[in-house]
Amino acid sequence: MDRALRSVNRVLLALAGLLLLALGLAALVGGFDLARHWNFDMPSGWPWARPDDVLLSGTDRTKWRDESWWWPSVFAGLGLLVVLLLWWLLAQLRRRRLGEVLVESGDGEGALLRGRALANVLEAEAASLPGVDKAAVRLTGRRTAPRASVELLLSAHAEPGPVLGRVSGEALENARSSASLEALPAEVRLRTVKHRPERVV
Template structure:
C-alpha cells in the first residue's frame, strides 16, 4: 500500500472516529445517569431538549428544496464511500514491469511463473504459487508454498531466500522487491482397508 493511500486511510478513519466520538458524547450527556457524573465545567445537552419541534418542522415543510438536497448529498457520500471501498479492495496486482529502455517491458505474470517454478524445485516443496503486487518501483511477491509432510519450513525458507528471491531481486533491480512467504503442509491421505 502506498504512503499516500495509507495516509488518506488514516485521516479518513481519524475524522470518522472524531465525528462519532463527539456526537456520541453529546448524545450521552443528555441521559440522566451520564449527566450526573460529568464535571460541571463540561458542556452538555439538556435532558428535555426537543430535536425537532412542531414549529421547526412546519418551517422545514414550507421549503421544498431541502429533501432533494439531502438525498443528493447522501447519494454523493454513498458513491464516495463505495469508491473508497473499491480502492481498498483492489488487489494492486501488477501487470508488467518497464525495463531500462522505453517500450521494453517484463510481464509480471511471466516473472511470477518463473519464481513459482524455481520455488517448486526446492526440496520439500510440493506446490508453489506466486503473485506480484504493488507498484513498478516497489514490488511485493506473495509466495504460497505447500510443503511435503516431511518438509522443513526453515530449510525451505533459507533455500528460497538464497536462490529464488535473490534471483528475482537481481532481475527487478534497482527496484525494491519484498517477499511475503506463507506455508501450508500437504497431509498424508488416510488409507482405509475393508
C-alpha cells in the same frame, strides 16, 4: 496504491471514531443530565443538554422543506455519499496486482515487463525447490519498486528454515537480478500439508 488506500482507510476510521465518540459523549451528557449534576454549562446553542431535550425540534426538521434547493441538495449529498462508500468498498475487495515492472538497462533506458509474467517465473522456480509442493506469488507495489507476496505449501517432512533460505537466496534473488531491481521485498507465508489421521489396526 496500496499505501494510499491504507492511508485513506486510516483517515476514514479516525473520522468515524471521532464522530462516534462525540455522539456517544453527547448522548451521555444529555441522557444522564450530567451538566446539572456536575455543575457545568454546555456551550450556547447546544441542542441536547437535558434528558427531555430533542436533538432536532419539529421546526428545525421542517425549516428548509419548502425551499426549492432543499430536496435536490439532499439527494445530491446522499448520492455522493453512496458513490464514495461504493468506491471505498470496491477498493477493499479488489485484488491489487502489479500490472507491469520497469526493467532498467542501466543506460537510462528501460522496458516494461508484465507483472504476471515475472510472478509466474518466480512461482515456478519457488515450486521447484525441494520441500515445496505448491507456490503462489502476487506482485504489488509500484512498477519501479515491486513487492512480492509468496505463499508456499510445504511437503509433509520439509523443514521451513532451509526452504525459506532457498526461496530468499535463489528464487527471489534470481527474480530481482533478472528484472534489474535494486531490491525485491517479499512476504513469505508457509503452510504445511495436513493429512487425515489413519487408523492403524
